[in-house]
Amino acid sequence: MPYDADLLCQIGNTPLIELTNLDTAPCRLFVKLESRNPSGSIKDRAALSMVRAAERDGLLRPGGHLVEATAGNTGLALALLAAHRGYRLTLVIPDKAGLDKVSHLRAMGAEVVLARSDVPRRHPEHYQNVASRLAGETGAHFIDQFNNPANPAAHEDGTGPELWEQMGGRVDAVVAGAGSGGTLTGLSRFFARRSPATEMVLADPRGSVLADYVRTGRVGEAGSWLVEGIGGDSIPMVSDFSRVTRAYSVSDRESFATARLVLRIEGLLVGSSSGTLLAAALRYCREQTAPKRVATLVCDAGNRHLSRLHDESWLADQGLLQRDEHGDLRDLIS
Numbered sequence: 263m264p265y266d267a268d269l270l271c272q273i274g275n276t277p278l279i280e281l282t283n284l285d286t287a288p289c290r291l292f293v294k295l296e297s298r299n300p301s302g303s304i305k306d307r308a309a310l311s312m313v314r315a316a317e318r319d320g321l322l323r324p325g326g327h328l329v330e331a332t333a334g335n336t337g338l339a340l341a342l343l344a345a346h347r348g349y350r351l352t353l354v355i356p357d358k359a360g361l362d363k364v365s366h367l368r369a370m371g372a373e374v375v376l377a378r379s380d381v382p383r384r385h386p387e388h389y390q391n392v393a394s395r396l397a398g399e400t401g402a403h404f405i406d407q408f409n410n411p412a413n414p415a416a417h418e419d420g421t422g423p424e425l426w427e428q429m430g431g432r433v434d435a436v437v438a439g440a441g442s443g444g445t446l447t448g449l450s451r452f453f454a455r456r457s458p459a460t461e462m463v464l465a466d467p468r469g470s471v472l473a474d475y476v477r478t479g480r481v482g483e484a485g486s487w488l489v490e491g492i493g494g495d496s497i498p499m500v501s502d503f504s505r506v507t508r509a510y511s512v513s514d515r516e517s518f519a520t521a522r523l524v525l526r527i528e529g530l531l532v533g534s535s536s537g538t539l540l541a542a543a544l545r546y547c548r549e550q551t552a553p554k555r556v557a558t559l560v561c562d563a564g565n566r567h568l569s570r571l572h573d574e575s576w577l578a579d580q581g582l583l584q585r586d587e588h589g590d591l592r593d594l595i596s
């Protein structure tokens with residue numbers, strides 16, 4: 263039974279800070295530090311909501327078994343919950359995932375099954391199809407965040423009201439990315455009821471189909487991108503982008519440079535998806551002619567990204583940094 267001071271009580275109620283050193287033109291930019299959740303990312307909220315819904319609906323009983331398809335923060339969040347609640351957890355992840363991720367998940371107690379990463383979504387060996395099949399064969403509960411309504415509900419009932427309260431009921435725009443779309447969908451639903459004038463803005467990695475879908479209603483060909491946790495090559499079933507009025511496509515270069523800039527001048531060590539969100543939020547702020555109060559999120563912290571986003575040789579290898587005349591590495595945009 264929930265206890266009012268256990269680890270799970272630390273999920274949500276994250277701090278909100280204002281970024282005061284960045285040039286935000288006539289606007290004020292606030293960020294909600296979702297990196298402060300116990301497993302380190304915004305996905306703790308969705309994981310808790312999805313596990314609670316399964317328990318409530320009798321789909322998950324004491325000692326039960328959970329299966330999910332994820333290489334990312336959802337896996338870590340579920341591992342924390344599984345440990346705390348005494349469930350067995352199997353995560354199916356694409357075999358291109360880094361070794362450090364696999365070790366982190368295993369260290370957290372998850373069983374990791376590697377699936378082919380070179381096959382399209384409809385292929386039976388695609389990691390999401392492997393997870394669904396595995397759950398069916400073993401009688402485990404498939405969390406299925408891309409189709410699970412308890413995922414956006416976590417943000418409609420938690421993230422949205424908290425943000426509203428912390429901003430003193432004055433929010434002109436919310437900038438968010440979309441992986442499963444849970445965050446943006448839940449926030450959209452909350453603001454549709456509480457403050458319909460609040461503008462919902464999508465921050466999307468260049469190469470993802472989501473920004474174009476918001477602008478045109480069409481799903482194009484996906485490219486590739488290095489930012490982790492957001493963007494997609496199809497529209498997640500659980501997502502609803504109908505209230506999104508603006509969408510920015512942000513290049514890896516701009517996302518990574520923004521994350522590094524925020525570290526340099528604000529002292530905030532953020533992950534790559536936060537770089538995309540902050541880049542889009544800054545673009546939005548600078549396009550305004552009247553002062554606005556803009557909110558965005560730090561989805562996870564940069565210490566999960568030290569060997570990529572925060573490693574200069576890796577960035578140089580990816581062509582995202584260049585050497586200046588003294589041989590020092592410099593961001594291509596700043």
Ligand code: PMP
Pocket residue numbers: 303304305334335336439440441442443444445446490491492533535536561562
């Ligand atoms: N940022 C990071 C770092 C993530 O791991 C995720 C989830 N994949 C998101 C943002 C997007 O969240 P959502 O799934 O709610 O769209």
